[in-house]
Amino acid sequence: MKIKNPVLPGFHSDPSIIRVKDTYYIANSTFEWFPGVRLHQSQDLVHWQLLPAPLSTTTLLDMKGNPSSGGIWAPDLSYADGKFWLVYTDVKVTEGAFKDMTNYLTTATDIRGPWTDPIKLNGVGFDASLFHDKDGRKYLLQQTWDHREYKQPFNGITLTEFDPKQMALIPQSARTIYSGTDVKLVEGPHLYRKDGYYYLFAAQGGTVFAHQEVVARAKTLAANAFVSEPDGPFITNFDTPDFYLQKQGHGALVDTPGGEWYYASLCSRPWHRQNESVHDPRGWSTLGRETAIQKVYWDEQGWPRIVGGHGGQIEVAAPKDAKETKSAPDHSRYDDFTTPTLDNNWNTLRVPFTPHMGNINAEQLKLIGHASLASTFDVSLIAQRWQAFNFDAQTKVHFNPFSYQQMAGLTNFYNDKHWSWIFITFDEKRGPVIEIAENNNGHYTSYLQDQAIQIPESATGVWFKTKVRTQTYSYAYSFDGQTWHDIDVQLDAAVLSDDYVLQTYGGFFTGAFIGLAAVDYAGYDQTATFDYFDYKELD
Template identity: 35%
Template sequence: MSEIRNPILRGFCPDPCMIRTGEDYYIATSTFEWFPCVNLFHSRDLMHWEQIESPLREPGQMDLCGVPDSGGIWAPDLSWDGQYYYLLVTNVLTKKGRWYNTHNYMSRAASITGPWSKPIYLNSIGFDPSLLHDTDGKSYLVNMVNGFKGVLVQQIDRETGALLGERRKVYSGSGIGCTEGPRIYHFGDYYYLIVAEGGTGYAHCVTIARADNVFGPYETMPENPLLTSDRDDPDALQKCGHGSIVETQAGEWYLTHLCSRPDAASGCLLGRESALQRLEWHNGWPRLAGGGRFARTVWPAPAGLPAFAPAARPDRDDFDAPALAPGYAVPRAPLGAALSLTARPGWLRLTGQESLNSRHHVSLVARRQTEHEMTADTCVDFAPACPEQLAGLAYYYDAMNFYLLGKTCTEDGAAVLTLLRSDTGVIEEVCDPVPVPDGALELQLTTTPDGRGAQFRWRAGGGDWADIGPVCTTEILTDEHCRGFTGAHLGLYAHDMAGLHGYADFDWLAVCCRRPEKG
């Protein structure tokens, strides 16, 4: 591929923060209630990206247990001061009602691969904090204020995390509203403040302001915003906003930003993603190359960058490696002993914990859906001892919205396969349970080319596939229906609500997402 094709990070990769160190580019994105905290991606040519290990992947680095759906880790900020990488995150513990509880933390590492320091608490005044490492050696913490009350700047000791001197409000927003995601860059004679405005929906945008002093006053760019979405074009990238800027070693400028690919009839199944736009400078202001303010889906290949060919990730994982590859996630809490790749070599073993609608300890290992048309399948070997045990394939947005195709048993011990739907927390059977034989079962999910429908199937002993239930709507897994910030996931799941430590073994997980020829 000799061009940038947007989105560059596909399927639930929102709030991107991009930096460059030498020839290497890194993007950090939000994970919300998913663990590991923060998704991290690497590239050298801005066209091909690989997911690498999360900076916050160790138990005890961040406590997400009990956080609300679409709470947890919001809008990470990644920076580099010439010696250390810095990562700032917000852990959102409540996000409804009058008050948001938003706790901000900082970690650092000499290498992007770690080890990363234990997160240091900074403040709780608002979400989306970021760091500016200025040319005079000073660093500044940039905060939005809960309630969208403006942007604050305060000097910070980047070694200790101590906040120094006066905290000053430097910007109240451009007037569009919902000012968040602030970052300050010092380019030439000006400090440039980039904020997200308009709310993280269809009116989202990137606003630019500048000042000749870090503490302002900041002047909003004429003809603001820099970037927004063409809501009259259903094929255009939507929800564009929340940007960060980087200069390549060849002197080109790029903006990475949040976007989505919604279906006009049902909403955004894939969550919010990340895209890249080329910038040019005019009269001291950044503009989209070629003019306009709407995101493009294709850009020519960047100039002067080395070739980069990350290892291709196979669609099918046979669980032969000693650890799960980057890209897998679990809700809220690491699984610890509830997950094993060694108890039965070549299989992933999940010991059942709480049910899928719990916000605490859930045995779900998932991958994000990256395209609308998709097939996922697995083989599960599970012998339920009571109806309180279940294991199978989950199609999951959050704890309140999911489909679950799982093997369980009746009160008299007969094995059955059940298809469940949870819609805003109301859990119902999609169809009558189907009697199944003992032993391993293969489970499959296929979505329609437009992503609007999902058909579940099963088979035993390599026989013919049999449908279970009708084609199910995927609308219940969209951002709009769930009023959430994540996206659809495919996962392996087990619960044991009797607390008997029942387990299920999975021979593989295959997720094949079919990328369209255009876009």
């Protein structure tokens, strides 16, 4: 078998990988999307099965009002003492001098939960991880944030001892163990022990095209004891601009039962317009930061290296002792809403799916219109990741608006300032109509305006479709589910990419989603009903 990268396509950033006996687990960041922390399992590192998300209640995660790309940053999954330990960060401020955040800890004896009520750890910095030493002592590592404008905000990696009896940190034990290299922006620490050394893996360079992972080691956990790997970095694509995978860096190390080593890293696959250089700009990452796995060997000096060089490989040899894991050939999905709860692929913004937002009843999804898609509060939207560059998605919606402030339909969504959709709304002269609109960096455009498509009174609902084709995407509609009418509006998919959002906003960490939404900012709770959702990959 071959590992084909990325192993988790679409928005799956900041992977934390572990092995428990013969099963591997990966935890990924979810930022403002609920439920918190994306989990997968595998026994071959090739095929991955989606598990229930651990942070599925407001007791464990309360993100109401969080900014876009706030919320869950770089969770850390570990296993010790017969249970899973999950450390996660809830970031409340993304822009400016401060990164107000709280780090929490929850545990479970089963990866599927239940997970214990969260324990507050601290707010020193994000990307916190828990290291379980061989002598039974435990330590929290984290990026350390410095708000002072005359200092480097990424103020090294702090290590603080954790008391497992009191289930609390020992603040007076805190010390900086590594300050990174001149690349700066050191973050995402994970600690391992091998052959008498502590090995510290950390990301640098920011999670952009200059991203990288460095390794340092020491024989003690004393302050500033760690020495960086010679001839580093460990992994990067900064100097491989023509390679299919880019931005590799932040991630975690894992060994196999047979003694092989692998590294799970975030990555991206930017595409380029025909008239653009592939070097500058390097492209547009509409699928966000994904997860890749590279094979690792240890050199004669005891340093870890990436097989094939620090740029990584697209195809990687699977473990010799891999047990084949069953999974679907692609991520195409069909949901006819026959179960009373949303399946694990659906996500909501900041808050869980509750009766306030809607319900599933009589094989239909009902969404109650609330705030606009430009809001960070009370948005009635369920969405799934784009996981391919080319796909079709469609739905059927029933909606009877009586105001132009009421809208419902199918959306392609990145964050509150970057999205578009095709939707049913109300025109004062013609009644219910179909419109297409886009929010591009907060600038709203209605594309059909006076040519909005009138819905005939005989219609039993409206079918909507989106066709995503790497660089552009479009919308179509039908009144019978058979005859489709393409609308001549080609939208730039780059607007839904990390790299585009980065131009104007410091929170650019997620990826494009496809979703169903209802809006009634008039405040009358007008409800939309959706019969099904079909996502079909074409790659």
